[in-house]
Amino acid sequence: MAPEYATRGYLTNKADVYSFGVVILEVVSGKKSIKYKPNAESVYLLDLAYDLQEKGNLIALIDPILGYDYSMKEALTILELAMLCTNPSPTVRPTMSEVVRILEGKTQMKAPPLHAPYSADNFVRAKAMADIPLSIQSGGTSKKGHQTPFLL
Incomplete structure (x- = not known):
């Protein structure tokens, strides 16, 4: 949900853009943005993306199941687009x-x-999770033997 709607009940014509950015992050990372478990290992996807962007390592958000079977340039472009779309300010x-x-x-x-983290209370955990390789964060193995991503 776009921040301007969640906090003020004001729906802008850019709310759909925000949602599209969230969907991009979910698809590219293989993580859910809304699944949240209140424990030390859970962080919001947008917080994690913000921290990785701040560190210049947004590409680390890519689902490890993909291996290296993608264009690094295109992946970075789509991730940067997602970050632009999910900016808290609809004018940006x-x-x-x-x-x-x-x-x-x-x-x-x-x-x-760069924009501020979405949930300041969990930003410390997002920063810590950003330092852990996604392959270690995985939650198990799929039927095909691939690592399944840790769901946020």
């Missing part, structure tokens, strides 16, 4: 038509600004 977020033009390669993306 692109419009959906701008998002589509970026995905089609017709428009260059503005550098996504």
Whole structure:
């Protein structure tokens, strides 16, 4: 849910962009953003993404199941787009038509600004989790023998 709606009940025309950014993060990372268990190992996906972005290691968010079978440049572009779309300020977020033009390669993306963590109470845990390789954070093995990602 877009922060402006969650905190003030104000729905902007950029709320869908925010949701799209969250979906991008979920798909690329293989993690759920809304599943939260109150324990020392759980953090919000957006907090983790913020910390990795701050460290210049946003690419570490990519689901380890993918191995290296993807374009690093395209993966980083889509992650940076997700961070731009999930900016707490709706005025900074692109419009959906701008998002589509970026995905089609017709428009260059503005550098996504760093933004504050989403849940300050869990940011310390997000910083700690960002230092642990995602392969260690995994929660088990799938039917095909692949590591299943740790769900947030």
